[in-house]
Amino acid sequence: xxxxxxxxxxxxxxxxxxxRYYGLENFGNTCYCNSVLQALYFCKPFRERVLRxxxxxxxxxxxxxxxxxxxxxxxxxxxxxxxxxxxPKKFVQRLRRDNELFRGHMHQDAHEFLNYLLNQSCELLEQxxxxxxxxxxxxxxxxxxxxxxxxxxxxxxxxFQGKLVNETRCLHCETVTxxxxxxxxxxxxxxxxxxxxxxxRNFSSMEMLDRDDKFFCDHCCCLQEAKxxxxxxxxxxxxxxxxxxxxxxxxxxxxxxxxxxxxxPMELKLPNTTTDDDPGAADTLYTLSAxxxxxxxxxxxxxxxxxxxxxxxxxxxxxxxxxxxxxSQVQSTFGSTSExxxxxxxxxxxxxxxxxxx
Amino acid sequence: xxxxxxxxRDRGARNRFKTAPxxxxxxxxxxxANLQVGSEVDGAWIIFNVGDYVHISPYNATxxxxxxxxxxxxxxxxxxxTCHAYLSARDGVDLLVGLGDGTVMLLSLRVQLSTGSKPxxxxxxxxxxxxxxxxxxxxxxxxxxxxxxxxxxxxYSSGNIYVYKKAGAGxxxxxxxxxxxxxxxxxxxxxxxxxxxxxxxSTIQISGGGINDVAVSPDGRQLAAACRDGALRLLDLATGxxxxxxxxxxxxxxxxxxSPDGKYVATGGEDDLVAVAGTEPxxxxxxxxxxxxxxxxxxYRLGSAGQDCQLCLxxxxxPGEGDINSGAALLAQMSIAGxxxxxxxGSMGMLGGSNPRMSVGGLEAGSGHGGHDRKASLGKxxxxxxxxxxxxxxxxxxxxxxxxHAEPMSDLLFTEGAIFTADHSGNIRTWARPQQDGGSSSD
Numbered sequence: 128x129x130x131x132x133x134x135x136x137x138x139x140x141x142x143x144x145x146x147r148y149y150g151l152e153n154f155g156n157t158c159y160c161n162s163v164l165q166a167l168y169f170c171k172p173f174r175e176r177v178l179r180x181x182x183x184x185x186x187x188x189x190x191x192x193x194x195x196x197x198x199x200x201x202x203x204x205x206x207x208x209x210x211x212x213x214x215p216k217k218f219v220q221r222l223r224r225d226n227e228l229f230r231g232h233m234h235q236d237a238h239e240f241l242n243y244l245l246n247q248s249c250e251l252l253e254q255x256x257x258x259x260x261x262x263x264x265x266x267x268x269x270x271x272x273x274x275x276x277x278x279x280x281x282x283x284x285x286x287f288q289g290k291l292v293n294e295t296r297c298l299h300c301e302t303v304t305x306x307x308x309x310x311x312x313x314x315x316x317x318x319x320x321x322x323x324x325x326x327x328r329n330f331s332s333m334e335m336l337d338r339d340d341k342f343f344c345d346h347c348c349c350l351q352e353a354k355x356x357x358x359x360x361x362x363x364x365x366x367x368x369x370x371x372x373x374x375x376x377x378x379x380x381x382x383x384x385x386x387x388x389x390x391x392p393m394e395l396k397l398p399n400t401t402t403d404d405d406p407g408a409a410d411t412l413y414t415l416s417a418x419x420x421x422x423x424x425x426x427x428x429x430x431x432x433x434x435x436x437x438x439x440x441x442x443x444x445x446x447x448x449x450x451x452x453x454x455s456q457v458q459s460t461f462g463s464t465s466e467x468x469x470x471x472x473x474x475x476x477x478x479x480x481x482x483x484x485x
Numbered sequence: 486x487x488x489x490x491x492x493x494r495d496r497g498a499r500n501r502f503k504t505a506p507x508x509x510x511x512x513x514x515x516x517x518a519n520l521q522v523g524s525e526v527d528g529a530w531i532i533f534n535v536g537d538y539v540h541i542s543p544y545n546a547t548x549x550x551x552x553x554x555x556x557x558x559x560x561x562x563x564x565x566x567t568c569h570a571y572l573s574a575r576d577g578v579d580l581l582v583g584l585g586d587g588t589v590m591l592l593s594l595r596v597q598l599s600t601g602s603k604p605x606x607x608x609x610x611x612x613x614x615x616x617x618x619x620x621x622x623x624x625x626x627x628x629x630x631x632x633x634x635x636x637x638x639x640x641y642s643s644g645n646i647y648v649y650k651k652a653g654a655g656x657x658x659x660x661x662x663x664x665x666x667x668x669x670x671x672x673x674x675x676x677x678x679x680x681x682x683x684x685x686x687s688t689i690q691i692s693g694g695g696i697n698d699v700a701v702s703p704d705g706r707q708l709a710a711a712c713r714d715g716a717l718r719l720l721d722l723a724t725g726x727x728x729x730x731x732x733x734x735x736x737x738x739x740x741x742x743x744s745p746d747g748k749y750v751a752t753g754g755e756d757d758l759v760a761v762a763g764t765e766p767x768x769x770x771x772x773x774x775x776x777x778x779x780x781x782x783x784x785y786r787l788g789s790a791g792q793d794c795q796l797c798l799x800x801x802x803x804p805g806e807g808d809i810n811s812g813a814a815l816l817a818q819m820s821i822a823g824x825x826x827x828x829x830x831g832s833m834g835m836l837g838g839s840n841p842r843m844s845v846g847g848l849e850a851g852s853g854h855g856g857h858d859r860k861a862s863l864g865k866x867x868x869x870x871x872x873x874x875x876x877x878x879x880x881x882x883x884x885x886x887x888x889x890h891a892e893p894m895s896d897l898l899f900t901e902g903a904i905f906t907a908d909h910s911g912n913i914r915t916w917a918r919p920q921q922d923g924g925s926s927s928d
Contacts (some may be wrong), residue, residue: 150521175590287709312849320793324757388893390792392755394738396875412735453620464909 135210138451142209142438149203150447152214159405160219162231162423162431162466163244165418165444166479168198168200169435170365174259175280178204192244193251195221212447237419237431238312238369238477246313252281287311287367289362292401295327297344299351304344312367312477320464323368323391323478324398331358332401358401362408365416366397368478373426382426386474388462391415393454395480413480422459431476434460511565511585512895513907517544518571518580518594526598528593531898532580534566539582539606547905547913553595556604561586561619574634574807578609578651581637581686583623588613589639591651602625603722612639614647625698629722631705636686638708638722640699646710648722650686689725691718702747707764709750711738716869717752719764731762731788731870734878740908744785747802751787759789761801788904790894796906797883889914 139148151161151440183198188194193216205212225228226243256279280288295305315326334355335343342353368391376383393415402407416436422428432445434457443452460475514583516532518541526677531550537558540551557566563585564785570581571594590608600607622642629636629648640646693712700709704780708720715733720726736755743764751761785801831921898905904916 322757322793325793388792390755394735394737394755396735396756398875 133274135449135451139209139440142440143254146209146437147203148210148211148437148442148449149206150444151448152216153314153446155218155232157215158232158431159220159235160222160242161215161446162433162444163219163237163241163418163477164196164199164215164218164381164436165433166419166477167241167244168203169437169482170286170419170479172202172286172364173483174200176286180282188218191217191251192221192225193248193392197246197249210449224434236373236426237421238314241367241419241477242311243431245287249281249283249373252283253279257282262474264266276464277334284309284365287363288364289313289359289366291356291361293355295342295352295353295355297342297347297351300344300346302344302346303391311471312369314371317370317372317385317387317389319385319462321389323389323395326370327368331356341462357395358399359397359408360399360401360480362400362411364482366413366480368472368480370476370478370479372421372474372476382427384424384474386424386463386471388464389475391418391475391478392448394483415457415478416481417479418457418460418475419477419479420473422473424472429472432473491864492581496817504689510767511567512909513911513913514568514896515573515898515905515907515913516569518899519573520594520598521573521754522577522595524595525597526595529900530594531905532569532594532599533907533911533913534569534582537565538567538604539569541594542913544900545915547915553598553734554604556608557582557584557606557608559584559586559588565586565620565623568621568625568897570628572628572634572637573628574651576651579634581626581628581639581924582606583626583639585622586619587617587623587641589623612647612685614645614688616633617641617643624696624878626698627699627701629705630702636705636726638699638701640710640874642695642697644691644693644695644712646689646691646699646708646720646725647685647697648687648689648725649779687725689720691727691825694720694737697737700741700743700750702743702764703745704747707743707747707803709741709743709752709764711741711752713737715754717741717750717755717762718869719750719759727868729868729870732756732761732872733760734872734875749785753789753791759787759797759799761787763786788896788897788899789905791895794888794890794892794894795886795890795909796897796904797887798885798892799881801881888917 135410139146151164153161171315176194177197179209181194181201184197186233199213202340206213225247228243229235230238263280266300271361288309288311291308291310295304295306296302297304311329311332314322315330318329327373336353336355341350342355343349344353370389372387373387374385375380375381388418395413395415396410397408397413399455414436418434420432420434421429422432430445432443434452435442435444440456441452443456458470460473462474463471482485498704509734511534513535518530518532520527520530531542531544531547532548533540533542537556540554541555542549542551546552557564559565559613564584566582567585568583571579573579575752577593577595580594582592582871584590589601589612590606591607591610591612592608596607610712610908623639624641624642627638627640628634629638633853634653636842637651638648655847689708691710691712693714693716695713696710698711701707702709706722708722709726710718712718715735715737717733717738718730718786719728721728733752734756738752738754740753741787742752743749748764749792750764751762755760783802787799787801789799791797885918889906890912892908892910892912894906894908896907901918903918906914906916
């Protein structure tokens with residue numbers, strides 16, 4: 128172990144002086160957690176805010192998921208050595224106490240964990256902001272009955288949140304109804320031998336609402352046939368894309384993993400942005416910064432690792448192991464070219480893109 | 486360290502992850518060879534690489550077992566063939582094969598076809614430039630037309646392009662040891678060649694983060710390099726200087742091809758776009774464009790083979806109004822539509838009027854000349870036009886798109902009578918073209 132870490136240290140000689148590369152111990156199937164934590168740690172805007180948040184905490188603060196995360200990040204960041212292994216024990220214990228979903232020793236979905244962590248962080252920050260504003264103010268959830276409180280935009284929102292607009296055109300009166308939604312990540316349906324760009328385009332392709340699925344048009348005041356599509360209205364500094372590799376197969380009554388080959392580029396511009404109110408959104412350039420990879424043939428077992436770009440180099444994080452890899456090894460996680468292809472078990476699952484120059 | 490090994494922890498999978506050879510780098514490419522040396526092996530051949538082999542099949546029998554298979558055994562794992570090129574030559578040294586370990590072999594197709602059952606290559610020369618390690622792939626090799634197979638180029642994933650002059654060829658000594666391009670001074674020769682005259686006459690280094698493909702113009706003067714940084718760079722082959730170029734919308738460019746008349750260059754890239762641009766460097770292009778106004782309705786047929794297993798064909802119209810300000814302004818951009826995301830690999834060829842050679846794919850094309858004065862807004866210093874905003878790209882549909890292979894496609898080749906397509910697992914298919922436009926040229 129000491130040997131391999133010194134080898135890595137040598138390889139990382141050109142890496143930034145203040146960057147730390149730490150493996151994370153596994154506590155029994157916590158690779159779903161470790162892989163996502165690494166991707167988030169190397170998401171610079173997020174890490175900076177977490178560290179700042181951690182530094183600002185009073186020493187007697189009540190333990191919660193977010194300050195456990197901050198503790199962990201600070202522990203990594205302030206380590207003397209460049210490489211090593213750290214135990215995220217406190218964080219994992221907190222996670223298991225907070226949510227029974229993650230309590231067992233079963234294989235978990237990394238996307239579900241990411242979702243939970245980000246939402247939980249938002250909630251905790253909102254709560255803190257409310258407490259700070261209204262001095263507690265009694266009513267926590269309902270806004271104390273007074274004026275409807277404006278949703279608080281936390282720094283987690285600032286980093287990851289984007290806006291979607293749901294455009295529905297009534298085919299009878301041609302009225303377009305727009306409904307705005309926010310997202311922390313985009314979940315994309317996938318096909319075999321396709322590209323991420325194509326998946327994004329499909330995400331925003333026109334959908335017919337007819338038969339049993341008609342649209343209630345406010346203008347016509349009745350159900351009408353309509354066309355619907357979802358476009359991106361604003362895009363976040365850090366864009367998380369989730370490839371829906373775990374699909375429920377009705378005929379079999381169970382989840383199945385789709386091994387499909389989905390090519391994701393090292394750079395990305397979103398093809399499905401609206402052009403009306405933010406023309407700049409269309410040509411925002413993103414660069415791939417991290418990939419959470421699911422290794423294995425099925426949804427209920429397997430392993431998660433993450434591939435992370437730091438200081439111009441790609442690194443491979445597999446629980447306590449950290450290694451340098453090449454870009455072509457990142458490309459080997461695109462998937463299998465044939466539907467039930469067994470030629471490749473490593474599949475890009477969560478993709479982290481950061482706005483270039485952000 | 487193994488205290489935490491879990492029941493479901495697939496250690497086998499982990500190891501596989503680290504060593505899995507990614508077939509994208511071993512993609513099959515196609516080369517057409519027309520052997521006319523007055524021997525029994527005269528005729529047209531299709532050369533293609535699969536794994537460690539380069540196969541040679543008769544032109545009309547690619548569906549059968551190859552006539553000859555050359556196995557490239559190498560002590561290093563990356564010593565498999567990655568690219569090849571053929572140009573008929575008087576001295577019989579007409580076949581180039583580039584390997585994943587950085588080696589380029591010069592072979593004679595006639596000799597390879599005539600040797601007995603031994604599947605080994607019989608190289609006339611083996612070139613391994615100094616500084617090239619086994620992790621530096623040869624990504625493309627190309628003969629320079631009109632040099633009587635006297636000049637050829639080899640492009641590397643590291644970003645170097647070596648221009649070699651074959652001994653005895655080229656009485657005019659076209660490439661007399663030019664050392665051009667940035668940083669070329671540090672280049673030194675060390676050829677593991679039996680023929681000491683096989684020396685690179687020049688080396689060109691491009692700051693493009695590596696080169697994925699190169700193409701040489703039909704007149705042998707220009708070189709188009711599809712770079713990993715997303716730029717297509719057009720170079721003057723004699724001096725190695727970058728004349729002009731353009732950037733992808735995003736991501737790396739993967740392939741490049743000239744139109745048969747050399748007026749246009751087409752690229753395919755990770756942005757799921759096929760782009761076509763003029764090759765005239767900046768100044769004076771305006772006049773030359775207006776001059777050709779009369780016959781301007783020339784249509785170029787472009788083909789593309791994508792990783793979405795689809796072959797696409799487009800018709801690209803040469804500009805009639807001549808509003809291209811800089812030589813490399815985009816003429817058209819084509820993007821993969823709906824189900825067709827892909828990266829194209831391998832070469833991309835263009836078919837003009839009636840000519841051979843093309844490949845690689847996408848759909849929806851956009852005519853992007855948009856009237857912008859790009860000279861005023863050059864994003865990069867070297868005369869590389871930045872890409873157009875998406876809104877300014879007009880979208881053009883392909884005239885045909887079809888899923889032809891079960892695996893991602895890797896190359897395609899136009900000949901007078903047919904289109905050959907190849908996929909990553911080495912399947913070759915032939916598609917007859919309608920017989921009509923006579924009077925075509927071949928190379």
